[in-house]
Amino acid sequence: MKTRDSKSGPAPAAGGRRKFLNRLWLVLGGLLAAECAWLGGRIFRQRGQATGKRRKLIAAGRVGTFEVASVTAIGPGGFFLARLRDGAFLAMSRTCPHLGCSVTWEEKQNRFVCPCHGSVFNRRGEVESGPAPRPLDTYPLRLEDGVVKVEISSSRRREEFVPGQAVRPPGPAERQR
Ligand code: FES
Known part of the structure; x- marks a missing residue:
């Protein structure tokens, strides 16, 4: 029967969990960036309308x-x-x-x-x-x-x-x- 010592690296379950967390952070970061872009665009449009800066x-x-x-x-x-x-x-x-x-x-x-x-x-x-x-x-x-x-x-x-x-x-x- 094999046993793992502390020098042989993380257990496979821990590696999988880390990958999952990394992907989760990537997805959350992407969602946050998309949200910021949407909010920024909306504020910019509203400010343009309020100040009449939309020129034609x-x-x-x-x-x-x-x-x-x-x-x-x-x-x-x-x-x-x-x-x-x-x-x-x-x-x-x-x-x-x-x-x-x-x-x-x-x-x-x-x-x-x-x-x-x-x-x-x-x-x-x-x-x-x-x-x-x-x-x-x-x-x-x-x-x-x-x-x-x-x-x-x-x-x-x-x-x-x-x-x-x-x-x-x-x-x-x-x-x-
Ligand atoms: S709308 Fe009355 S004169 Fe033009």
């Missing part, structure tokens, strides 16, 4: 494709892109600030018109006749590599038009810098 940027088109003194309805984001007489761009919401109907651009009248209660706005979105109490909201806009990009995730309420709301493409001197 629409590439409306190349600068040169928009004529000066024109208004273009941009489908994907549901907004109007006006190019003013000085060449600057202004992105505006389609939502009437009276009760929220969608305004339309009437090319022949050179005006935005709300079909619900008849408010009229000029090319810059300013009220020409009510009942709308204020101009059409704007969206942040930037020109990058000759492309007009509009951030439609956050509209800006305004009480009047000021030139800083519109973005001008760089002139020849600025382009050479």
Whole structure:
């Protein structure tokens, strides 16, 4: 009959138990890591929603494709892109600030018109006749590599038009810098 002494290593049952415990720790560690990743992603998403940092940027088109003194309805984001007489761009919401109907651009009248209660706005979105109490909201806009990009995730309420709301493409001197 064989006997085991202390120098011959652990008994087979002890080795099996150690392997089992090692695997158990691996599984628990993996579950913990997955849980942390899920929680982290959830917190990140909630924080982004709470602070409005989820940005939606629409590439409306190349600068040169928009004529000066024109208004273009941009489908994907549901907004109007006006190019003013000085060449600057202004992105505006389609939502009437009276009760929220969608305004339309009437090319022949050179005006935005709300079909619900008849408010009229000029090319810059300013009220020409009510009942709308204020101009059409704007969206942040930037020109990058000759492309007009509009951030439609956050509209800006305004009480009047000021030139800083519109973005001008760089002139020849600025382009050479
Ligand atoms: S909702 Fe536009 S005028 Fe009333």
